[in-house]
Amino acid sequence: MTLERWRKITEWPVMLAALVYLAVYSWQVLDPGTIPPGAASVVLQGIWLLFAAHYAVSLALAPAKGSWFLRHLHELIIVALPMLRPLRLLRLLTALNILHRVAGTALRGRVIVYVTGGSFLLIYVAALAMFDAERNHPESLITNFWDALWWSVVSVTTVGYGDLYPVTLTGRLIAIALMIYGIALLGVVTATLASWLIQQVAEVEEKSTAATVAHVDQLREELAEFCALMLEQTARHR
Amino acid sequence: MTLERWRKITEWPVMLAALVYLAVYSWQVLDPGTIPPGAASVVLQGIWLLFAAHYAVSLALAPAKGSWFLRHLHELIIVALPMLRPLRLLRLLTALNILHRVAGTALRGRVIVYVTGGSFLLIYVAALAMFDAERNHPESLITNFWDALWWSVVSVTTVGYGDLYPVTLTGRLIAIALMIYGIALLGVVTATLASWLIQQVAEVEEKSTAATVAHVDQLREELAEFCALMLEQTARHR
Amino acid sequence: MTLERWRKITEWPVMLAALVYLAVYSWQVLDPGTIPPGAASVVLQGIWLLFAAHYAVSLALAPAKGSWFLRHLHELIIVALPMLRPLRLLRLLTALNILHRVAGTALRGRVIVYVTGGSFLLIYVAALAMFDAERNHPESLITNFWDALWWSVVSVTTVGYGDLYPVTLTGRLIAIALMIYGIALLGVVTATLASWLIQQVAEVEEKSTAATVAHVDQLREELAEFCALMLEQTARHR
Amino acid sequence: MTLERWRKITEWPVMLAALVYLAVYSWQVLDPGTIPPGAASVVLQGIWLLFAAHYAVSLALAPAKGSWFLRHLHELIIVALPMLRPLRLLRLLTALNILHRVAGTALRGRVIVYVTGGSFLLIYVAALAMFDAERNHPESLITNFWDALWWSVVSVTTVGYGDLYPVTLTGRLIAIALMIYGIALLGVVTATLASWLIQQVAEVEEKSTAATVAHVDQLREELAEFCALMLEQTARHR
Numbered sequence: 001m002t003l004e005r006w007r008k009i010t011e012w013p014v015m016l017a018a019l020v021y022l023a024v025y026s027w028q029v030l031d032p033g034t035i036p037p038g039a040a041s042v043v044l045q046g047i048w049l050l051f052a053a054h055y056a057v058s059l060a061l062a063p064a065k066g067s068w069f070l071r072h073l074h075e076l077i078i079v080a081l082p083m084l085r086p087l088r089l090l091r092l093l094t095a096l097n098i099l100h101r102v103a104g105t106a107l108r109g110r111v112i113v114y115v116t117g118g119s120f121l122l123i124y125v126a127a128l129a130m131f132d133a134e135r136n137h138p139e140s141l142i143t144n145f146w147d148a149l150w151w152s153v154v155s156v157t158t159v160g161y162g163d164l165y166p167v168t169l170t171g172r173l174i175a176i177a178l179m180i181y182g183i184a185l186l187g188v189v190t191a192t193l194a195s196w197l198i199q200q201v202a203e204v205e206e207k208s209t210a211a212t213v214a215h216v217d218q219l220r221e222e223l224a225e226f227c228a229l230m231l232e233q234t235a236r237h238r
Numbered sequence: 239m240t241l242e243r244w245r246k247i248t249e250w251p252v253m254l255a256a257l258v259y260l261a262v263y264s265w266q267v268l269d270p271g272t273i274p275p276g277a278a279s280v281v282l283q284g285i286w287l288l289f290a291a292h293y294a295v296s297l298a299l300a301p302a303k304g305s306w307f308l309r310h311l312h313e314l315i316i317v318a319l320p321m322l323r324p325l326r327l328l329r330l331l332t333a334l335n336i337l338h339r340v341a342g343t344a345l346r347g348r349v350i351v352y353v354t355g356g357s358f359l360l361i362y363v364a365a366l367a368m369f370d371a372e373r374n375h376p377e378s379l380i381t382n383f384w385d386a387l388w389w390s391v392v393s394v395t396t397v398g399y400g401d402l403y404p405v406t407l408t409g410r411l412i413a414i415a416l417m418i419y420g421i422a423l424l425g426v427v428t429a430t431l432a433s434w435l436i437q438q439v440a441e442v443e444e445k446s447t448a449a450t451v452a453h454v455d456q457l458r459e460e461l462a463e464f465c466a467l468m469l470e471q472t473a474r475h476r
Numbered sequence: 477m478t479l480e481r482w483r484k485i486t487e488w489p490v491m492l493a494a495l496v497y498l499a500v501y502s503w504q505v506l507d508p509g510t511i512p513p514g515a516a517s518v519v520l521q522g523i524w525l526l527f528a529a530h531y532a533v534s535l536a537l538a539p540a541k542g543s544w545f546l547r548h549l550h551e552l553i554i555v556a557l558p559m560l561r562p563l564r565l566l567r568l569l570t571a572l573n574i575l576h577r578v579a580g581t582a583l584r585g586r587v588i589v590y591v592t593g594g595s596f597l598l599i600y601v602a603a604l605a606m607f608d609a610e611r612n613h614p615e616s617l618i619t620n621f622w623d624a625l626w627w628s629v630v631s632v633t634t635v636g637y638g639d640l641y642p643v644t645l646t647g648r649l650i651a652i653a654l655m656i657y658g659i660a661l662l663g664v665v666t667a668t669l670a671s672w673l674i675q676q677v678a679e680v681e682e683k684s685t686a687a688t689v690a691h692v693d694q695l696r697e698e699l700a701e702f703c704a705l706m707l708e709q710t711a712r713h714r
Numbered sequence: 715m716t717l718e719r720w721r722k723i724t725e726w727p728v729m730l731a732a733l734v735y736l737a738v739y740s741w742q743v744l745d746p747g748t749i750p751p752g753a754a755s756v757v758l759q760g761i762w763l764l765f766a767a768h769y770a771v772s773l774a775l776a777p778a779k780g781s782w783f784l785r786h787l788h789e790l791i792i793v794a795l796p797m798l799r800p801l802r803l804l805r806l807l808t809a810l811n812i813l814h815r816v817a818g819t820a821l822r823g824r825v826i827v828y829v830t831g832g833s834f835l836l837i838y839v840a841a842l843a844m845f846d847a848e849r850n851h852p853e854s855l856i857t858n859f860w861d862a863l864w865w866s867v868v869s870v871t872t873v874g875y876g877d878l879y880p881v882t883l884t885g886r887l888i889a890i891a892l893m894i895y896g897i898a899l900l901g902v903v904t905a906t907l908a909s910w911l912i913q914q915v916a917e918v919e920e921k922s923t924a925a926t927v928a929h930v931d932q933l934r935e936e937l938a939e940f941c942a943l944m945l946e947q948t949a950r951h952r
Contacts, residue, residue, distance in 0.1 A: 108915065150410050155873060157417040159393060162400035162638050162876035172864050179871040183903055189421055190666065191908035194429035195915055201346065201433055230468060230944060388648050395655040397631060400638035400876050427659055428904065432667035439584065439671055464699070468706060626886050633893040635869055638876035665897055670905035677822065677909055699937065706944060 003061040003068075010054055021047045022125070029132045030145055048079075055079045108192055115188050119156065126178045127152040133170040140167055156182040241299040241306075248292055259285045260363070267370045268383055286317075293317045346430055353426050357394065364416045365390040371408040378405055394420040479537040479544075486530055497523045498601070505608045506621055524555075531555050584668055591664050595632065602654045603628040609646040616643055632658040717775040717782075724768055735761045736839070743846045744859055762793075769793045822906055829902050833870065840892045841866040847884040854881055870896040 021044060028040040055075055062068035069076075131148035134140040141164045142148050151164040155178050166172050259282060266278040293313055300306035307314075369386035372378040379402045380386050389402040393416050404410045497520060504516040531551055538544035545552075607624035610616040617640045618624050627640040631654050642648050735758060742754040769789055776782035783790075845862035848854040855878045856862050865878040869892050880886045 108911070111911065146407070150414075153414050153417065154398070157396060157421055158634070158871060158873045159396045159398035159417050159420070160400070160636070160868070160873035160875045161398045161403040162874070163403045165875040165877045169860070176864075176867050179867065179873050182873070183871050183900055184907075186421055186424060186900060187904035187907045190425035190428045190432075190904045191911045193422075193425045194432045194670065194908045195911040197346070197349065197429045197433040198436060198912060199915060201437060384645070388652075391652050391655065392636070395634060395659055396872070397634045397636035397655050397658070398638070398874070399636045399641040401641045424659055424662060428663035428666045428670075431660075431663045432670045432908065435584070435587065435667045435671040436674060439675060622883070626890075629890050629893065630874070633872060633897055635872045635874035635893050635896070636876070637874045637879040639879045662897055662900060666901035666904045669898075669901045670908045673822070673825065673905045673909040674912060677913060702937070 001061065003058060003063070006057060006061050014051070014054055017047045017050055026128060029128050052079050108195060111188065111192055115185065115192075119185060122178065122181055123149070123152045123156055126156075126174055129174050130166060130171055133168050133174060134166055137168050137171075141165065142171075152178065155179055156185060158182050158186065239299065241296065241301070244295060244299050252289070252292055255285045255288055264366060267366050290317050346433060349426065349430055353423065353430075357423060360416065360419055361387070361390045361394055364394075364412055367412050368404060368409055371406050371412060372404055375406050375409075379403065380409075390416065393417055394423060396420050396424065477537065479534060479539070482533060482537050490527070490530055493523045493526055502604060505604050528555050584672060587664065587668055591661065591668075595661060598654065598657055599625070599628045599632055602632075602650055605650050606642060606647055609644050609650060610642055613644050613647075617641065618647075628654065631655055632661060634658050634662065715775065717772060717777070720771060720775050728765070728768055731761045731764055740842060743842050766793050822909060825902065825906055829899065829906075833899060836892065836895055837863070837866045837870055840870075840888055843888050844880060844885055847882050847888060848880055851882050851885075855879065856885075866892065869893055870899060872896045872900065 024035075024040055024043045027035050028037075028044075055072075058072070058075075059065060059068065127145065127148040130142060130151065131145050134142040134148070142151055147164055154161055154164070155175060158179070166175050262273075262278055262281045265273050266275075266282075293310075296310070296313075297303060297307065365383065365386040368380060368389065369383050372380040372386070380389055385402055392399055392402070393413060396417070404413050500511075500516055500519045503511050504513075504520075531548075534548070534551075535541060535544065603621065603624040606618060606627065607621050610618040610624070618627055623640055630637055630640070631651060634655070642651050738749075738754055738757045741749050742751075742758075769786075772786070772789075773779060773782065841859065841862040844856060844865065845859050848856040848862070856865055861878055868875055868878070869889060872893070880889050
């Protein structure tokens with residue numbers, strides 16, 4: 001079996017498993033009383049094993065193992081950090097492949113869909129993980145899920161009021177990941193706007209300055225016409 | 239009646255209604271003692287009904303209802319959220335259509351006018367809504383309108399000192415909307431500057447490198463001249 | 477006398493007056509005990525009158541008064557706000573015209589020099605004005621000049637720790653001006669970097685894809701050569 | 715000996731010395747009990763002398779001393795500020811020359827490697843220097859290295875919660891350097907994304923609009939073909 005075939009077959013099951021992981025994890029964090037802790041733990045561990053197996057098989061099937069390993073380092077990080085349990089949820093971002101299908105082929109449109117979808121997912125997941133990491137710490141400021149969600153938005157926009165901030169190591173690692181995403185988000189928003197604006201301005205101006213294919217083609221047609229005329233002339237002359 | 243005609247006829251009345259809404263809402267929030275609460279409430283509800291009717295008629299007149307619905311989702315959100323009363327004020331941004339007329343046709347100039355006008359309006363409206371949402375909460379930090387205005391500017395620039403921040407759910411939703419606008423604002427400012435700078439640098443350089451229409455046209459003229467000369471020659475020869 | 481001649485003659489005296497204003501204002505704020513308050517006040521008021529007269533004469537000399545008024549609105553704002561004494565210092569930015577001379581003709585180089593010089597000047601002036609505005613308020617957090625300078629840098633970079641923030645109205649107006657400059661600063665830095673990067677990448681690529689003047693010129697030469705050859709041929713033939 | 719040869723010969727020893735400096739400084743700051751203070755001090759002073767000598771020799775060898783001095787001002791600043799001991803560590807950034815070799819030739823790839831490597835190094839060095847500067851101050855908030863690291867990331871992303879901030883002068887100077895880098899970082903991330911996006915969009919569009927060398931060459935070939943045909947015709951005719 002080739003790597004592409006393996007990835008294609010497993011794409012939907014992996015996405016489904018990620019969604020189940022998010023659902024069970026959300027339930028466990030948000031309403032811990034109503035879920036048997038053993039069951040939730042078994043499901044989460046099972047899906048983790050599934051992802052690890054998926055990664056191992058993918059690596060085994062890759063023709064150029066070294067290059068595949070380097071280009072899929074993010075998958076390894078997601079699989080290999082069991083002590084940072086909440087961060088594992090970032091694997092959920094693979095669910096964005098669905099959005100990839102919904103969006104058309106226009107590059108900027110696809111960037112907008114990815115960034116919007118990714119931001120919503122990441123803000124939710126970061127809030128969930130932060131709430132899970134902070135709620136049992138005695139000095140914690142983030143004591144309910146709505147606070148965690150509010151903190152998540154304030155951090156990703158780089159506003160950072162400082163009314164709420166993480167105090168645990170896990171919480172700070174989650175915050176660092178979110179802040180780095182925030183910088184990238186600012187960059188993507190700006191880049192998309194700049195790209196659109198530059199193109200719009202260029203379109204108005206290029207019409208009057210740049211030599212387009214149309215101009216060269218027109219020139220070629222005139223040349224061909226003249227060529228035909230000349231050949232006709234010399235032939236008639238002979 | 240076509241959709242365009244309906245939108246054209248109703249454009250100015252809708253804008254006027256939005257301005258009245260802002261005025262009455264400002265009065266009600268900033269000086270609640272001098273306005274009969276019943277009267278203010280009737281005017282605000284009436285304008286809300288008017289906007290809802292305007293949206294419904296627009297949708298009914300649209301030839302492709304699905305596509306119109308998707309492209310005007312923001313109008314539905316503005317009309318359909320009665321529990322988030324202050325956020326409804328965002329419909330005021332339709333007043334920017336006036337600015338659209340004032341500004342010339344240059345794209346970058348229009349972007350600057352939109353962003354400046356939109357920022358002033360949004361900062362004012364967000365401060366008003368925030369003050370309305372927070373002032374009756376016991377733990378509120380934003381206790382007068384000037385504080386709300388200060389908070390609004392600090393948030394939209396993503397500085398976020400943290401001396402003032404919302405504590406109610408409505409306040410936080412308003413803050414989230416404002417922070418998202420802040421990210422977009424940063425993006426638009428950067429994109430406009432980048433577009434201007436890239437164009438200025440390109441103008442200096444393009445003169446010496448890119449093939450312009452002028453060059454191709456000159457070539458065509460030379461070709462036409464040669465063509466005429468050749469035809470004359472062969473004709474004389476015959 | 478024409479407007480250009482007037483502006484050219486008065487450029488250096490106005491700049492000198494602005495520098496004297498900054499020096500006297502700095503002295504008055506930083507070491508109020510060693511300066512006779514009457515003398516400082518007289519100098520500052522005198523320079524203010526000088527600027528007001530300069531603005532009035534410029535407006536009187538302008539051929540198109542309306543258009544000049546609109547394009548020099550920032551000068552009016554600087555002259556016309558006596559109640560916001562510290563903000564008047566922003567007129568110091570006219571001193572940047574010196575930098576304009578130092579920098580070469582390359583646009584990006586000039587942008588870098590302007591932004592760096594303007595940032596240093598604005599951070600210092602904002603700190604000075606903030607210290608002057610806040611130091612006598614009982615709840616003030618900014619109680620010495622180094623604190624004001626630190627606050628100024630933290631605000632202009634949009635970091636906003638919130639350890640220090642203005643509490644007076646004047647202080648908040650200064651902060652708003654500085655934060656708006658901070659957004660513009662972020663935009664200019666990004667735009668300059670983007671413009672540089674896009675040009676570097678384009679230079680590598682354009683060599684192999686875009687039709688340059690050189691190509692069209694080469695084509696024209698070949699055409700001229702062919703034209704001469706044909707004319708020679710037909711002439712010899714006759 | 716020429717300047718280039720001197721710089722080439724000393725490149726690796728200087729880099730090694732910088733790494734030793736970082737290692738000894740880290741050890742001295744993070745675990746002061748286990749290192750003889752005299753030994754650490756001797757090594758750090760020795761490396762400082764080495765860097766000063768390297769700078770002096772470079773300047774002496776430079777053919778155009780004035781221009782070299784201006785373009786290497788950052789080296790002088792790193793060497794010449796003994797009272798700001800921690801800031802001297804910024805010389806470590808010369809170690810990025812290693813990364814320069816690892817990265818390929820693609821400009822954007824090199825920018826990404828530089829920015830990622832430089833960010834990690836600067837965040838670590840700033841945290842180390844901040845911890846060293848703040849830990850002995852009675853009002854200090856940054857009392858362990860993990861706090862300093864957390865503060866460093868929060869500052870460089872311009873989030874600035876304000877839970878931790880420097881209170882000493884040295885600490886504030888380090889923070890200012892880090893915040894300026896944060897602004898530049900935002901700019902570089904955005905510029906790289908914008909450059910990539912603009913190129914991707916341009917590639918799709920240029921195929922259908924801009925006159926490429928291929929088009930002009932095709933035209934030239936057709937002209938040459940016609941030229942040969944005409945010459946053949948007239949020759950046969952004669």
